[in-house]
Amino acid sequence: MSPIIEKYIEIVKKRNPGEIEFHEAVEEVLESLVPVLEKHHEFVENGIIERLIEPERQITFAVPWIDDNGKVQVNRGFRVQFNSAIGPYKGGLRFHPSVYIGIIKFLGFEQIFKNSLTGLPIGGGKGGADFDPKGKSEREVMRFCQSFMTELQRHIGPDIDVPAGDIGVGGREIGYLFGQYKRIKGNFQNGVLTGKGIGWGGSLVRTQATGYGIIYFVREMLKANNETIKNKKVVISGSGNVAIYACEKAQYYGAKVVAMSDSNGYILDEDGIKLDTVKKIKEVERKRIKEYVKYHTNAKYVEGGCIWEIPCDIALPCATQNDINAESAQKLIDNGVFAVGEGANMPSTIEAIKLFQKNNILLAPAKAANAGGVATSALEMSQNSMRLSWTAEEVDAKLDGIMTNIFKTCDKASKEYGMPKNYVAGANIAGFLKVANAMMAQGV
Numbered sequence: 001m002s003p004i005i006e007k008y009i010e011i012v013k014k015r016n017p018g019e020i021e022f023h024e025a026v027e028e029v030l031e032s033l034v035p036v037l038e039k040h041h042e043f044v045e046n047g048i049i050e051r052l053i054e055p056e057r058q059i060t061f062a063v064p065w066i067d068d069n070g071k072v073q074v075n076r077g078f079r080v081q082f083n084s085a086i087g088p089y090k091g092g093l094r095f096h097p098s099v100y101i102g103i104i105k106f107l108g109f110e111q112i113f114k115n116s117l118t119g120l121p122i123g124g125g126k127g128g129a130d131f132d133p134k135g136k137s138e139r140e141v142m143r144f145c146q147s148f149m150t151e152l153q154r155h156i157g158p159d160i161d162v163p164a165g166d167i168g169v170g171g172r173e174i175g176y177l178f179g180q181y182k183r184i185k186g187n188f189q190n191g192v193l194t195g196k197g198i199g200w201g202g203s204l205v206r207t208q209a210t211g212y213g214i215i216y217f218v219r220e221m222l223k224a225n226n227e228t229i230k231n232k233k234v235v236i237s238g239s240g241n242v243a244i245y246a247c248e249k250a251q252y253y254g255a256k257v258v259a260m261s262d263s264n265g266y267i268l269d270e271d272g273i274k275l276d277t278v279k280k281i282k283e284v285e286r287k288r289i290k291e292y293v294k295y296h297t298n299a300k301y302v303e304g305g306c307i308w309e310i311p312c313d314i315a316l317p318c319a320t321q322n323d324i325n326a327e328s329a330q331k332l333i334d335n336g337v338f339a340v341g342e343g344a345n346m347p348s349t350i351e352a353i354k355l356f357q358k359n360n361i362l363l364a365p366a367k368a369a370n371a372g373g374v375a376t377s378a379l380e381m382s383q384n385s386m387r388l389s390w391t392a393e394e395v396d397a398k399l400d401g402i403m404t405n406i407f408k409t410c411d412k413a414s415k416e417y418g419m420p421k422n423y424v425a426g427a428n429i430a431g432f433l434k435v436a437n438a439m440m441a442q443g444v
C-alpha cells in the first residue's frame with residue numbers, strides 16, 4: 001500500500017473498530033486516489049481525506065414498535081450524514097437484519113462519490129435499521145416505519161437530508177414513512193423523501209432507474225470497447241428492484257438473461273428468463289424465486305448454489321455486498337465472462353476486483369453504474385420543487401443522458417491519470433475531485 005494513504009487507513013481502522021465493510025470501502029477508494037494525491041498536494045495539506053473519512057454527523061436511535069401479538073419489539077435505527085459539500089445529504093434507507101453502523105457507513109461513504117458523479121447537487125448519506133420486513137404483516141411494517149420516522153424526522157428535510165429506498169425499503173415503506181413525516185410536521189413537504197408513489201410526488205421511471213441505468217452504463221462501456229449487449233448470455237444475482245429492471249433493459253437490448261436469484265438459491269432458464277413471472281412472484285406475491293420453476297418446468301432451481309458457477313458473457317451482481325469473492329470471480333473468468341456490471345453496492349470484494357482487472361475484464365463499478373437510481377431521485381426532487389411532473393419518456397431520456405455522461409467522465413478520468421479502461425479508478429477519481437474542490441472552496 002502506498003505510504004500516502006496508509007495513515008488514513010490506520011485512522012479509519014482505529015476509529016471504527018470492527019466495521020469491516022467501511023474499512024474495505026475506504027481502502028478501495030483511497031487506493032485509486034494515490035495518483036491524485038501525489039499530484040495535488042493541496043488536498044493532503046488541507047486535510048481533505050481526514051475530513052472525508054469522518055462522517056459529518058451520525059445518528060443512532062431506538063425504534064420501538066408493537067407486533068401483531070401485542071409484544072414490544074425494539075430495533076436499532078441509523079442515519080449517517082456523511083458529506084454535504086455539494087448538496088443536501090442524499091442516500092437510501094436499508095431495512096435488513098444484517099444492518100449495523102459499519103454497513104451504513106460503507107454505503108454512505110460510497111454515496112458521496114456516486115452522487116458527485118451524477119453531476120447533480122447532492123451530498124452523501126445513508127440510513128436504515130436492523131429490521132427484517134420479511135415475514136412481517138402489512139400492519140407491522142407500517143408501525144415500524146412510523147416509529148422509525150418519529151425519530152428520523154427531526155434530522156431530515158428537503159434542503160437538509162433526503163432519504164430514499166434501498167434493500168427492504170420500496171414504495172410501500174416510503175409511503176408509510178412519508179405519511180408519518182407529514183403527520184408530525186403538519187405540512188406537505190414531499191421533497192423530503194424520494195421513491196414516492198406517482199400520485200403524490202413520485203417520479204415516473206424512479207422504480208426502473210437503477211436497473212435501467214446499469215444497462216445504459218454497460219452499453220456505453222461495451223461500445224467504447226467495440227462490443228454490444230445483443231445476443232450476450234447474462235447472469236444476474238438478486239431478484240429485487242435493481243435486478244428486475246436490469247434484466248428488463250438487458251432483454252430490451254437483445255441479451256439472453258439465463259439466471260436470477262434470491263438469498264435462498266438461484267433459477268436457471270436456458271431459454272431465457274421470463275421476467276413477467278419473476279415480477280409476479282417478487283413484486284406482487286412477495287414470494288421466493290424458487291416458485292419460478294412451477295410456471296416454467298424447463299427451468300431448474302438450485303437451493304443455496306453459487307450463481308457465479310453458471311457460464312456467461314456478462315455478469316450483473318444486483319443483490320448485495322461481497323457477493324463475488326475471489327473464488328467466484330475466478331470461476332466467472334474461467335468460464336469466459338468478459339464484462340461485469342455492478343448493480344449492488346460493493347458486490348465484488350477487493351480481491352475479486354483485482355482478479356477482474358488482472359484478466360482485462362471490463363468492470364463497470366457500482367458507484368458509477370448504479371448511480372441511475374439516485375440521479376432519478378434528484379430528478380424527483382427537481383419535479384417536487386417545480387411542482388410539476390415530467391413524462392416517462394422525458395425522465396428516461398434524462399437518465400440515459402446522465403448515465404452516458406457518467407461513463408464518459410469515468411473514461412476520461414481513467415485516461416487522464418494513466419489508467420485507461422480502469423473505470424473503477426476513473427469513477428473514484430472523478431467523484432472525488434468535484435467533492436474535494438468544493439470542500440477546498442468552502443474552507444475548513
Ligand code: NDP
Binds near residue numbers: 167237318321374
Ligand atoms: P431489494 O430488497 O429489492 O432486492 C435485494 C435482492 O437481493 C433480493 O433478491 C434479495 O433476496 C437479494 N439479497 C439481499 N441480501 C442478500 C444476501 N445476503 N445474499 C443473497 N441475496 C441477497 O433491493 P434492491 O434491488 O433495491 O437493492 C439491491 C442492491 O442494489 C443493494 O446493494 C442496494 O444497495 C443497491 N442499490 C439499490 C438502489 C435502488 O434504487 N434500489 C440504488 C443503488 C444501489 P431476498 O429477497 O432473499 O432477501
